[in-house]
Every structure is written in C-alpha cells, then in structure tokens.
Amino acid sequence: MTSLLRLIACGSVDDGKSTLIGRLLHDCGGIYDDQLSGLVAASRRFGTQGGEVDLALLGDALEAEREQGITIDVAYRFFATPARKFILADAPGHEQYTRNMVTGASTADLAVVLVDAGKGILTQTRRHSYLAKLLGIGRVVLAVNKMDLVGWDRARFEEIAGEYRSFAEGIGIPQVTAIPLSALTGANVASKSDLADWYHGPALIEYLEQVDISQNAAGPGLFRMPVQWVSRPNVDFRGYAGTVVSGTVRPGDQVIVLPAETPAEIERIVTMDGELAEAVSGQSVTLTFTRPVECARGSVLSSAVDLPQKGDQFEAVLHWMASEDLLPGRQYLLKLATQTVAAVVQTPKYEINVDTLEHLACKTLGLNAIGVANIWADGPIIFEPYDASRDLGGFILIDRLSNATVAAGMINHALRRSINVHEQILEVTPESRAALKGQRPKLLWFTGLSGAGKSTIANIVERKLNARGRHTFLLDGDNLRRGLNKDLGFTDADRIENIRRAAETACLMMDAGLIVLTAFISPFRAERQMVREMVAEGDFVEIFVDTPLADAEARDVKGLYKKARAGELQNFTGLDSSYETPEVPQIRIDTMRTAAEEAADIIIAYLERL
Amino acid sequence: MSALTHLQLLEAESIHIIREVMAEMERPVMLYSAGKDSAVMLHLARKAAYPSSPPFPLLHVDTGWKFREMYEHRDRAAAQGGMELIVHRNPDAVERNIDPFVHGSSLHTMLWKTEGLKQALSAHRFDSAFGGARRDEEASRAKERIFSFRSSSHAWDPKNQRPELWRLFNTRISPGESVRVFPLSNWTELDVWQYIEAEEIEVVPLYFAAARPTVERDGQLFVIDDDRFPLAKGERPVERRVRFRTLGCYPLTAAIESDATTVAEVVDEMRRSPSSERSGRLIDRDEAASMERKKRQGYF
Numbered sequence: 001m002t003s004l005l006r007l008i009a010c011g012s013v014d015d016g017k018s019t020l021i022g023r024l025l026h027d028c029g030g031i032y033d034d035q036l037s038g039l040v041a042a043s044r045r046f047g048t049q050g051g052e053v054d055l056a057l058l059g060d061a062l063e064a065e066r067e068q069g070i071t072i073d074v075a076y077r078f079f080a081t082p083a084r085k086f087i088l089a090d091a092p093g094h095e096q097y098t099r100n101m102v103t104g105a106s107t108a109d110l111a112v113v114l115v116d117a118g119k120g121i122l123t124q125t126r127r128h129s130y131l132a133k134l135l136g137i138g139r140v141v142l143a144v145n146k147m148d149l150v151g152w153d154r155a156r157f158e159e160i161a162g163e164y165r166s167f168a169e170g171i172g173i174p175q176v177t178a179i180p181l182s183a184l185t186g187a188n189v190a191s192k193s194d195l196a197d198w199y200h201g202p203a204l205i206e207y208l209e210q211v212d213i214s215q216n217a218a219g220p221g222l223f224r225m226p227v228q229w230v231s232r233p234n235v236d237f238r239g240y241a242g243t244v245v246s247g248t249v250r251p252g253d254q255v256i257v258l259p260a261e262t263p264a265e266i267e268r269i270v271t272m273d274g275e276l277a278e279a280v281s282g283q284s285v286t287l288t289f290t291r292p293v294e295c296a297r298g299s300v301l302s303s304a305v306d307l308p309q310k311g312d313q314f315e316a317v318l319h320w321m322a323s324e325d326l327l328p329g330r331q332y333l334l335k336l337a338t339q340t341v342a343a344v345v346q347t348p349k350y351e352i353n354v355d356t357l358e359h360l361a362c363k364t365l366g367l368n369a370i371g372v373a374n375i376w377a378d379g380p381i382i383f384e385p386y387d388a389s390r391d392l393g394g395f396i397l398i399d400r401l402s403n404a405t406v407a408a409g410m411i412n413h414a415l416r417r418s419i420n421v422h423e424q425i426l427e428v429t430p431e432s433r434a435a436l437k438g439q440r441p442k443l444l445w446f447t448g449l450s451g452a453g454k455s456t457i458a459n460i461v462e463r464k465l466n467a468r469g470r471h472t473f474l475l476d477g478d479n480l481r482r483g484l485n486k487d488l489g490f491t492d493a494d495r496i497e498n499i500r501r502a503a504e505t506a507c508l509m510m511d512a513g514l515i516v517l518t519a520f521i522s523p524f525r526a527e528r529q530m531v532r533e534m535v536a537e538g539d540f541v542e543i544f545v546d547t548p549l550a551d552a553e554a555r556d557v558k559g560l561y562k563k564a565r566a567g568e569l570q571n572f573t574g575l576d577s578s579y580e581t582p583e584v585p586q587i588r589i590d591t592m593r594t595a596a597e598e599a600a601d602i603i604i605a606y607l608e609r610l
Numbered sequence: 611m612s613a614l615t616h617l618q619l620l621e622a623e624s625i626h627i628i629r630e631v632m633a634e635m636e637r638p639v640m641l642y643s644a645g646k647d648s649a650v651m652l653h654l655a656r657k658a659a660y661p662s663s664p665p666f667p668l669l670h671v672d673t674g675w676k677f678r679e680m681y682e683h684r685d686r687a688a689a690q691g692g693m694e695l696i697v698h699r700n701p702d703a704v705e706r707n708i709d710p711f712v713h714g715s716s717l718h719t720m721l722w723k724t725e726g727l728k729q730a731l732s733a734h735r736f737d738s739a740f741g742g743a744r745r746d747e748e749a750s751r752a753k754e755r756i757f758s759f760r761s762s763s764h765a766w767d768p769k770n771q772r773p774e775l776w777r778l779f780n781t782r783i784s785p786g787e788s789v790r791v792f793p794l795s796n797w798t799e800l801d802v803w804q805y806i807e808a809e810e811i812e813v814v815p816l817y818f819a820a821a822r823p824t825v826e827r828d829g830q831l832f833v834i835d836d837d838r839f840p841l842a843k844g845e846r847p848v849e850r851r852v853r854f855r856t857l858g859c860y861p862l863t864a865a866i867e868s869d870a871t872t873v874a875e876v877v878d879e880m881r882r883s884p885s886s887e888r889s890g891r892l893i894d895r896d897e898a899a900s901m902e903r904k905k906r907q908g909y910f
Contacts, residue, residue, distance in 0.1 A: 001615050002615055002616045002617075003615065003616060004614075004615075004616035004619045004620070073753040073768070073771065074753070075745075075752045075753045076745050076752055076795075076796065077752065078745070078746050078796075078798045080798070080800065084616070085616040085798075085801070087796055099773060102773075102775070103773045103774060103775055106775035106776045107775075107776060107777075228626070228629045228630065228633055229629045229632050229633040231659065231660075231661065231662045232662070233661050233662040233663070237661060239661070241629055241658070242629075243622060243625075243626045243777065270660070270661060271657065271660065272656060272657045272660040272661075273657075280613070280614065282614050282618075282619055282622055283614065283618070283622050284621075284622040284623075284625035284626050284629070284658070286660065286661075297633050321773050333782070335778055335780065336778075337778075338633070390776055391776065391777060394775065394776045394778065395778070396773075396775065396778050396780060398780050398782055403780070403782040403783060403784060404772065405772040405773050405780045408773065408775050
C-alpha cells in the first residue's frame with residue numbers, strides 16, 4: 001500500500017530550492033544515471049556553478065529556457081519511497097512566478113517553503129506562503145536551509161521558526177513544521193544529521209512520508225459528485241460517470257440531483273472491476289439510480305442532508321493569468337467542475353498586494369494580479385465556497401475569442417439576491433454593452449474642408465464595418481444641422497457648439513457600444529482636442545481628409561463655394577473662416593492620390609491594427 | 611485525502627481526464643503504439659467508458675519497422691477492446707521506401723512518425739488525440755500540459771501553454787486546432803509496471819527476457835527481428851538473453867541483457883537499474899533538446 005502526496009516547493013534559486021529538489025530526487029532514486037550525465041553536459045554549456053553539476057538545470061528543461069537562463073513553466077517531478085509516491089510541483093521564480101505557483105499549489109496537499117538560514121524570512125517567503133494559503137494549502141514545512149553556513153546555530157533556527165509561525169498563524173496557516181537542514185550536504189533531508197543534536201523532529205523525507213494528509217480537507221466532507229458523462233451502452237443502462245470529490249456513497253443512499261433538486265436513490269456503483277459497496281472521495285465511478293431521473297453532464301449529485309449552493313452571483317478571489325487585462329463587463333466562459341456558463345466580472349473591489357497583503361483600489365486586473373470581484377453568471381451554477389471544496393469552489397475563466405484560460409477563481413461566498421435594483425442599473429456599464437456587441441467603441445472623427453470627401457469616405461467605411469458585423473452610426477454634419485443643431489448658424493461660437501453637441505451625441509452612442517463616425521468640417525484644433533479628451537484615450541481617431549482648397553472648390557458638389565464666392569454665404573471655411581490643419585492626425589487621406597474606396601480600406605486596416 | 615493507494619488515485623485521475631475528452635471533444639482518437647504505456651492507456655479508456663465501449667477509435671501510426679510481436683499484440687488488443695483500429699502509413703514514406711538503416715533515424719522519424727501522425731489526424735479531422743507520454747520520460751515532457759494544444763499546423767508552443775489548475779481542463783479549441791491529451795502525465799515507469807501487475811494487463815512479450823538473436827552496435831544491443839537488418843561483413847547474430855524497457859522501431863530500439871521474465875522481476879530489476887527508460891531510444895539523442903524540437907514540429 002503506497003499512498004500519494006502532492007506537494008509544491010517554494011523559494012528562490014538563492015534559497016537553494018533547486019538544490020533541495022535535486023537532493024530529494026537523488027536521494028529517492030528519481031534521477032537516472034543517463035539523466036545525470038546529460039545534466040553534467042548541460043552544466044558545462046549553461047551552468048552557473050563553474051562547471052560543477054548545476055542541479056538547477058534539472059528544472060530548466062526547455063531549450064528556450066536554458067538559452068535565456070529563465071524558467072518559463074511549472075514542472076512536475078516524481079520521486080518515491082517504499083511508503084509513499086510524491087508528485088512535486090516545481091514553480092520557479094521570475095515574473096511568471098505567481099501564475100506558476102498558483103497552478104502548482106492548486107493540486108498540492110502541502111507546501112515546502114524554503115528559507116535561507118542566513119537571510120531569514122524575506123518578502124518572498126511571505127508571498128509564497130500567502131499564495132499557498134490562498135489556494136487552500138493548510139500545511140507548510142518550513143525548510144530552514146543552509147544551516148551548515150550558520151554553524152547549525154539552534155538560536156538562529158528557533159528565531160526564524162518562531163517568526164514564521166506567528167506570520168503563518170496571522171494569515172491562517174494552522175500547521176507549520178520547521179526543519180533545519182542543508183540541501184547541499186543532505187543533512188536532515190533523507191535522514192537525521194548528528195550536526196543538530198538539539199533537533200528532535202524528523203528529517204524532511206521522514207516527515208513527508210509520515211504526514212497524515214487525510215486531515216487536509218475540511219473533514220471528509222459530504223458526498224458530492226459532479227456528473228462528467230452519461231454512459232448509455234444500450235437502452236437498458238443509464239449510468240452517471242464522474243469523480244467523487246468529497247464524502248462517500250453507497251448503494252441505497254438517497255441523493256439529490258442538482259440543479260433540479262430531484263431526489264434519487266443510488267442503485268449500483270458500476271466499475272469494470274465489478275460493483276462496489278462504497279465509493280470514496282477521489283474515485284472515478286459510474287452510478288445508477290433505482291428509477292429514471294433527469295441528470296446530465298453538469299449536474300451535481302449531493303448527499304440529501306446538506307446541499308451545495310445554487311446561484312448566479314457570487315464574490316470570488318480572481319487571479320488574472322493573461323497578458324490582456326480583465327475587461328469588467330465582458331462575457332467570459334466560466335468552467336467550474338463540469339459546468340460551463342457565460343459570466344461577467346464586475347469592476348474589482350480591490351487588488352491584493354501579495355507582498356504586504358494590502359488592499360489596493362483598482363479598476364481592472366492585469367497579468368499576475370490577484371483581486372476580489374463579484375461575478376454574475378448567465379445562469380445558476382452549483383458551487384461551494386473554495387474553503388469547503390476545491391472542486392466546487394475553484395473555477396477558470398476562458399476568453400471566448402482566443403479560448404485562452406485567462407483567470408483562476410476561488411469562490412468566497414454567494415451574493416444575496418437582495419442586491420438593490422439601483423445598483424443593478426448602474427452595473428450595466430458601457431463596457432458590458434460593448435461586450436455584448438463584441439466590439440470596442442471608437443470615434444472616427446473625419447475633418448476637412450467642405451467638399452473634401454469626408455461624408456463619402458465615412459459612408460464607405462461604415463458600409464465596410466457593417467459588412468464585418470460591426471455596430472456603427474454615422475453622424476453627418478449636414479444631417480445634424482437639420483435637427484438637433486438647426487438652431488445653430490456658422491459663427492465661431494455656433495461652430496463650437498455644433499461640435500460640442502455632436503461630440504456629446506457621439507459619446508452617448510459610444511456608451512451604447514457603437515463605433516461612431518462623424519463627418520464635420522470641425523475647423524478648429526481646440527474643439528477637436530476637446531472631443532479627443534471627452535473619450536477614452538486611444539478611442540478617438542482623427543482622420544484628416546486633406547484636399548487642397550482649389551480642388552475642393554473646383555469639385556463644389558453642393559455648389560457652396562460658388563454661393564460663398566458670390567457673397568451669398570458668410571464665414572465659409574477656407575474662404576472667410578479659417579481651417580486649422582490637424583498637426584498629427586492618426587490618419588491623413590490625400591484625396592489627390594487616394595480614391596475614396598482605397599481611403600476607406602486604409603482606415604479599416606488601421607482599425608484592425610488597434 | 612483518502613485511503614486510496616497511489617495507483618488507485620493515478621487511475622482515477624486518468625479516467626477523469628479521459629472522460630473530460632469523451633464529454634467535451636467532438637472527434638477524439640487514441641494513439642496506440644502497442645507498447646506498455648499504450649496498453650495501460652487503453653485499459654484506462656475501457657474503465658472510463660465501462661460498461662460502454664470507448665467512444666473513439668485507436669490510431670496506430672505505423673512505420674512498417676515495429677517488432678512483429680507488436681503487430682500481433684496490437685490487433686489482438688484492439689479486438690479485445692471492441693474498438694476500431696485505424697492503421698496509417700505515410701504514403702510518401704511508403705513510396706520512398708524510407709528505411710532507418712539507409713536514411714537515418716531523423717528522416718525515418720520525421721516522415722513515418724511526425725508527418726504520418728499529422729496526415730492521419732488531419733485526414734480524419736480528429737480534434738483530440740490521446741497519447742501515452744509521461745512527464746518522467748523526458749525533460750520537455752515534464753513541462754507539458756495534460757491537455758496540450760496544437761495549432762492548425764500541429765505545432766506546440768511551449769511558451770504559450772494554458773495554465774492547468776485543479777482537475778479543471780479548458781478543452782476549447784478553434785476550428786482546425788487540436789489538442790493532444792496525456793492521461794498518464796503523472797505516472798512514472800514504475801507506476802506503469804506496478805499497475806500492469808496489479809491489473810494483469812497483457813503486454814508484448816518483448817518486455818520480458820528471452821534468448822534472442824542480437825548484434826552489438828556502439829555499445830548497444832539490437833535484436834534482429836527480420837531479414838531487413840543489414841549485417842556488416844563477417845558480423846554474426848549472437849544469441850543473448852535480453853528484453854526491452856521501451857519499444858519502438860526495432861532498428862532504433864536497444865535491448866538490455868536481463869533475466870527478468872515476470873512483471874515482478876521486471877519491477878525488481880528496474881528498481882535496481884540506474885538508467886532511464888529512454889536511454890534505449892536512439893531518436894532522443896540525435897541532438898540536444900531533440901524531443902522539444904520534434905514536438906514543436908508536431909511529434910507526439
């Protein structure tokens with residue numbers, strides 16, 4: 001009977017983590033001769049130990065990593081003693097550390113936190129411990145390493161252990177075992193060393209072999225099994241396949257099928273090895289009911305005494321894992337156990353500084369950030385707080401377009417349905433409207449002389465955007481002056497008011513999620529600047545439709561130049577009112593060289609690059 | 611967590627992985643090589659689906675250079691599982707008569723295995739393929755995900771892997787993309803043998819010691835499986851008591867001298883053995899980081 005322990009090792013290279021992992025593998029027969037000779041060769045090429053075997057390279061397995069001297073990814077290592085097999089997640093440092101550590105810790109029963117006896121508890125030590133706790137690890141081995149360098153000083157060890165214990169207690173890690181050791185010499189790793197006769201606890205491997213991990217979860221728990229797959233080999237058999245995530249189940253048990261909350265009685269526990277009298281947490285089985293009950297992938301089977309929660313709104317800790325920031329209001333896919341629903345993350349309540357544990361105000365979460373936010377799913381899901389169940393409290397968010405896993409989440413608690421209506425109205429944000437349309441609102445501001453071709457080009461751009469499934473609106477200067485702005489003339493003040501109203505209208509339309517195109521002469525820089533500042537940075541695209549006055553006048557599609565020259569129109573731009581050429585427009589269209597259709601393509605191409 | 615043994619927990623985890631694919635992917639297939647890892651994986655697939663049959667076919671990407679006993683075992687195992695067996699041989703390699711003795715192991719592997727696999731997956735439009743690889747086998751495997759995504763050209767991007775937390779797998783792909791799934795990721799070679807023993811899984815007899823005709827090349831022993839093995843002038847096959855730790859194409863797979871004739875003896879021998887399993891695989895040693903490069907090109 002060999003049991004299984006999953007653990008994560010935390011610490012930086014300087015703490016000797018790689019050396020300790022190398023030592024564990026070596027002392028437990030986890031490194032083969034030919035792998036060791038490969039390591040010797042690699043050490044000569046890439047090593048940092050002056051030609052000595054660099055055990056750190058065991059972790060840097062990928063060619064790309066060795067060349068760049070960085071570690072990209074969490075690696076899994078295996079070693080075993082006669083009593084226990086170990087799966088060790090090695091989540092090395094550098095900027096991706098948080099993501100790697102969260103990944104590795106999610107399946108770990110225990111964390112080994114390394115501390116350099118010379119340096120003591122560092123900010124990193126606290127960060128690693130906090131992340132371990134966050135992912136539900138309640139048991140830490142504090143490996144006080146490099147004891148040989150401090151002369152196996154008992155007082156130093158006890159000082160570090162004491163400081164760590166009070167910190168761990170503060171963040172809610174109940175079980176800490178401190179072990180003085182030297183990864184380099186192997187003292188107190190595989191077996192007890194005589195060098196520390198004052199230490200009466202176990203060596204590291206002895207402890208890992210013996211530690212009782214059955215106490216790790218919140219007790220044995222009540223029966224829960226998310227249904228993965230329905231087995232129907234023939235019309236007479238209908239079985240529900242899944243992994244028991246907590247508790248036990250026996251034939252004859254009364255269970256509840258969620259979300260419908262239908263009672264059912266377990267008839268048989270079917271496996272290829274024969275029927276079982278009992279299935280326990282961790283086993284993958286197939287269950288049958290005594291009578292037909294509606295049940296499918298995504299259903300959760302539960303003991304009848306205390307049901308998991310059902311709801312579509314909850315608060316969760318989110319760890320953001322993508323390089324693109326969280327977009328509050330955007331729809332992501334949420335996968336929890338075997339359930340997948342669409343869900344929207346609200347603006348985070350705060351971000352957590354993992355070094356100081358301070359709460360920071362924030363509007364979004366970037367790569368590696370950890371924060372707390374409310375999540376609204378588009379339908380009810382069955383869940384439990386993460387503290388009670390990793391399987392029913394942990395979820396991932398998936399980007400709907402790229403299919404990337406963008407976040408890991410841990411549910412704190414359900415939100416009461418009594419959230420007031422007022423707040424709900426406010427919560428439908430411009431972002432959520434835009435997300436529904438699957439686009440980012442933009443303001444394409446065409447400026448140029450009368451007759452330059454602004455409306456013509458804007459029309460073509462709108463047509464092309466429509467063809468691409470974009471939701472748009474074209475605000476044309478002439479059209480606006482027939483309604484909203486019909487009280488305005490062509491004085492400078494009226495021109496400014498004309499632009500202000502147009503800009504306000506455009507902003508409302510952007511809030512509605514639209515891509516807005518405007519075609520106004522808009523001759524003054526200041527007003528164009530005003531508009532630019534009214535919308536979010538990067539969402540204002542100034543497009544200068546550049547036509548020489550002579551050419552515009554020669555075309556004179558609307559006959560306006562002729563009228564102005566005849567004195568029938570006052571304050572005509574380019575004649576007796578100035579046009580201030582844009583200094584740095586995002587796009588300049590030279591209409592002498594570029595046809596309207598081509599100009600539209602240039603603008604579309606620009607938008608696609610954004 | 612529970613009183614389950616490590617083998618029971620590994621088994622449950624693998625079944626869970628296989629069922630996620632059965633439930634969420636549209637066209638899965640199981641790569642099957644007739645080796646011990648394939649045997650364990652097939653056994654787990656049957657357990658995952660029981661009492662149904664696994665709802666996917668087996669695919670053998672054949673090179674024509676496997677040991678004869680492997681072909682016999684393959685056909686028998688597929689029939690026992692009640693599963694469809696697809697055998698694919700790269701027609702280009704067939705036409706060029708690619709031979710590891712003549713063309714070398716790199717071209718042999720590239721054409722028969724890497725290209726052959728890509729052809730078969732594309733031709734049948736499989737969106738997911740189970741493979742029996744384990745993380746303890748090779749360094750770049752240790753960092754590969756259980757669900758490993760491949761672009762529409764079957765390439766692996768080690769820097770852009772999806773994080774895998776808990777028992778949660780993001781199986782979503784875009785049209786044309788596919789995913790390689792490794793249910794044995796967390797198994798070691800020892801676990802595989804212990805499981806074969808506990809579950810009495812039938813494996814190819816080549817894993818057990820017997821007197822076989824061998825020649826020695828570069829300090830490694832090769833078994834002469836048929837008359838395509840070119841002998842050097844004056845070279846004579848010598849009968850030795852050997853077995854294999856790993857099985858591939860017979861000209862590229864070295865045997866070890868051994869007396870282990872039962873699973874228990876194999877396990878015992880392995881515990882005392884100081885070499886890794888893949889040391890007998892010539893294709894891994896062509897150059898540094900060769901497995902990582904092959905995988906980026908689409909190798910399993």
